[in-house]
Amino acid sequence: MRAARLTAHGRSSMRVTADAPPPSIGPDDVLIRVAVVGVNQLDLNVIDGVGPGAGSQLPRILGIDPAGTVVAAGSNVPSSRIGTRVVVKPNISCGRCSYCEGGNEADCPNQVVIGAHRDGGAAELVAVPARNAFPIESLDFAVASAAVHSVPIALHALGALGGVDHRDTLLVTGASGAVGGAAGQLAEHFGARVISAVRREGHPPVAGAVCLAETPAELPSAVARLAPDGVSAVLDASGDANLLGAALETLSWGGRAVTCAASVDPELRIDVRRFYLRRNRLIGAASANYSEVAKALDLVGAGAVSVAIDSRFPLARIGAAYDRFVEGRRMGKVIVDVG
Structure with missing residues (x-):
């Protein structure tokens, strides 16, 4: 063989x-x-x-x-x-x-x-x-x-946020990758507004791309231009703890965040006082349930998500x-x- x-x-x-x-x-x-x-x-x-x-x-x-x-x-x-x-x-x-x-x-x-x-x-x-x-x-x-692998993980991560709909503005970091690109498309399918943080042009088509030319420190101000009151949810698929930390700064009151990668830099630093006073939440999510794999493949077959x-x-x-x-x-x- x-x-x-x-x-x-x-x-x-x-x-x-x-x-x-x-x-x-x-x-x-x-x-x-x-x-x-x-x-x-x-x-x-x-x-x-x-x-x-x-x-x-x-x-x-x-x-x-x-x-x-x-x-x-x-x-x-x-x-x-x-x-x-x-x-x-x-x-x-x-x-x-x-x-x-x-x-x-x-x-x-x-x-x-x-x-x-x-x-x-x-x-x-x-x-x-x-x-x-x-x-x-x-x-x-x-x-x-x-x-x-990627689409069910993205679906599972969105579920860990409690789902997203038309009331949400979702920031996706690592949006040029497989999981991030799928997450942006799924969120749009569910009715959310999507802001996609990417490091290069040409990422899968999702709304409101913010191209990071230099460092993660640019992210909060770039997002603020598109969402002055902050975003209700963050999905981090970048694997970069520095970028995740910057994304957490963009959360609005009661905002929630999920991370499903840690392959680049795992050391996360956040302003804990700001985080807890604003009632923010951070969730770790990996893999997917069997039911989510079946649903994700159905969504791909229906054209809701392209890979x-x-x-x-x-x-x-x-x-x-x-x-x-x-x-x-x-x-x-x-x-x-x-x-």
Whole structure:
């Protein structure tokens, strides 16, 4: 079986091999013949052995968000699932804790991630729990892969804010990224006014872009020109604590904020006195519930959210795909064609 396998931390140890053993499936699993898989920051974390990738046991097949066709099913899975076109939710919850039993799988403390804690989808075949394989009907495989991680996280983050509607002005930081771009589109779909903070032109089309040419310190004054009374909500997808801190300064009375990234700078500094006197709130949100994945894919299929695809590479050139992913001028998802 062809697969992109990492044998030791470091880019040089990643190899596309033709002799990876095919995965075995458990009674609750499905086996998927992979068509495409996306490139994600977590792949690079695993390769470099840092952050959420530090705990990955090697060797490991990479790829967190494969899409393809079910070719086999475990004994507890209906055989009717064979032949189904699916995309994989990367986070696998335990199914046993109080969060899972309450339908809040995103908060499961025991979840593992495909491509990090178990072999992923940068391979001809991947085995995953059947509940993590979502039918996509006629949705394009690449579009489904580009959407399955980012759009549900954005939907979950908006839900953590209590939802947004026509009464809200939402500031989205990191709006040129996959999660931020999806969040802006979803918020507009739900009726909110959106102000998008981006560091470069050409981001996905959302209303009221504020281009930050220099530092996060520019953000409060830039937002004040568009929302003199402040914004009712902030969604931070930048991963930059300095930018999040600046965004919190834009909150109006009773405003709430959610952050769903911390990959750049995790050290947050805020004016606590101002924050609590203005009755502001800050929430951390990661992953998504299974119901939110299904809803997000439906919204993509209905055209409420579009996902940008920057470029595509064959599996044999997955290294070039990683190179493209880290380029500053990239706009959208990098896809690896496996099948």
